[in-house]
Structure formats: structure tokens, C-alpha cells
Amino acid sequence: MPENPTRPATARDGSGPAGRRGRPTGDHEARRAELLEAAASVIAREGYTNTSLRKVAQRAGCTTGTVTYYFANKEELVAAVAESRFDAFDALLGPGRDHPGIRAVLERWLSRAAGDPEFWPVMSQLLAHARYEPAFATVIERRYARHRAILASLLAAGQAQGGVRDDIPADLLADQLAAIADGWMMMFPIEPKRFTADRVQALLDAAITLITPPPGGPRAPGA
Structure with a gap:
């Protein structure tokens, strides 16, 4: 399926500017809190430098696109x-x-x-x-x-x-x-x-x- 041309693409390394995806299903605030906890966990275990949106997504059990819906970049x-x-x-x-x-x-x-x-x-x-x-x-x-x-x-x-x-x-x-x-x-x-x-x-x-x-x-x- 082609990407929406009105939205910028997500950086491949998960660290640069990223476009917002379609709204994920479920409780918005609860999902955001889960992503913050996942990010904190990655930072605590691997340090800030080694933290990426991809690793946060893996920790949270979701896609990188879900992360970039809530947070444009690292x-x-x-x-x-x-x-x-x-x-x-x-x-x-x-x-x-x-x-x-x-x-x-x-x-x-x-x-x-x-x-x-x-x-x-x-x-x-x-x-x-x-x-x-x-x-x-x-x-x-x-x-x-x-x-x-x-x-x-x-x-x-x-x-x-x-x-x-x-x-x-x-x-x-x-x-x-x-x-x-x-x-x-x-x-x-x-x-x-x-x-x-x-x-x-x-x-x-x-x-x-x-x-x-x-x-x-x-x-x-x-x-």
C-alpha cells in the first residue's frame, strides 16, 4: 500500500523525524504510558546512546510506526x-x-x-x-x-x-x-x-x- 504523500516518512534508524501514523486502537493515554515505560527500560539497560525507537517498539511489543504516532523522534x-x-x-x-x-x-x-x-x-x-x-x-x-x-x-x-x-x-x-x-x-x-x-x-x-x-x-x- 503506498504511503500517504502528505506525511513525511519515518527515518530508517528510528532516530530522525518521523511521520504520524493512523491512530492506534485502544486507550491513547494508557498506550503512551506503556511506551514511556518501555523507553525508560531501554535507557536503563542500554544507555541513552544505544536507545532507538525500534528498540522501544520491541520492548513495548508493538511496531515502530506505533511509537512514531505518539513521538515524532527519539x-x-x-x-x-x-x-x-x-x-x-x-x-x-x-x-x-x-x-x-x-x-x-x-x-x-x-x-x-x-x-x-x-x-x-x-x-x-x-x-x-x-x-x-x-x-x-x-x-x-x-x-x-x-x-x-x-x-x-x-x-x-x-x-x-x-x-x-x-x-x-x-x-x-x-x-x-x-x-x-x-x-x-x-x-x-x-x-x-x-x-x-x-x-x-x-x-x-x-x-x-x-x-x-x-x-x-x-x-x-x-x-
Whole structure:
């Protein structure tokens, strides 16, 4: 059957621009979510560079044409994966917004790492390649800024309640905690055996100590 002349052809390697196919049958959002999970799985196992639309299609049990209906090319697909990963980050922070508890947030952070072996490998790949891929570097920058802002608001609430040190601005503390969690993120896939239950608790204790007001310590000038 001849191709529709009004639609550009899909790149043979599955990485370039691709035309949209006829609408696949079934639940649109459910199928899109399945493709995002398949893409994340391929990225986690083979790395970003070795990920292609063809491999994602194979992982999802569909044709490359189905993938290109939802995502025009690899860059668009990976940008959508980045969005979905940060949606998960938002979910980690969400339960603490009404009753801030930084330890609980960090516990959920580490729990996600331990409970989903693909989560951190995918994020580390996205962060490592964002420098070279503007298509999803913009997504990461925008969503990461939102993530830090939410964390800063939780810390500011903790400062107002006296449970978080107030001699350092909340936004700087948020940067510090995000950097700590990013370090866990990068190392957990490489050294999972190092993150024993006891060590996780010790890491959490240390992180909380860093942001807790010292007993009887002086308040910052002007605080």
C-alpha cells in the first residue's frame, strides 16, 4: 500500500523525524504510558546512546510506526520520559507539603531508588546527556527548578517551625539536599550493596543533622 504523500516518512534508524501514523486502537493515554515505560527500560539497560525507537517498539511489543504516532523522534520521546520522571519526583514531595517533614521526603527519595531499579539509572542517563541534547535539557532545567522550589518551600516551613536551621537560606539548603540526593542517585545503581538498611538510616540521620539547628546554638545575625 503506498504511503500517504502528505506525511513525511519515518527515518530508517528510528532516530530522525518521523511521520504520524493512523491512530492506534485502544486507550491513547494508557498506550503512551506503556511506551514511556518501555523507553525508560531501554535507557536503563542500554544507555541513552544505544536507545532507538525500534528498540522501544520491541520492548513495548508493538511496531515502530506505533511509537512514531505518539513521538515524532527519539528526542521527543526522551523529553517525555524526562517529564514523567519529574512527575515522580513531584509525587515524592507532594505528601510533605501540608505537614513538612524533610526526613520523610528523603526516605521516600531513597525508597524510590531501592524499589524501582530503573528509576535512578534513567535519571542519571538523562542528566549525563542533557548537556548535549537541548530538546530535553530544557525539560530537565525547568522541572528541576520547580523541584528545588518545592523543596525550598518545605524547608522554609521547617524553619518557621524551628525544626530547620535558619542561618542558611532555605533555597541554599534545598540545593544542598538536592545535591546529596543526586549523589545517592548516581551511586545507587553502581553500588547497590553499599546502601544497606542500616547505612540508609545513617545517611538520613547525617542529612538531617546538617539542616537541624545546633542545640543552644546562636541564631544568625538579624534572624
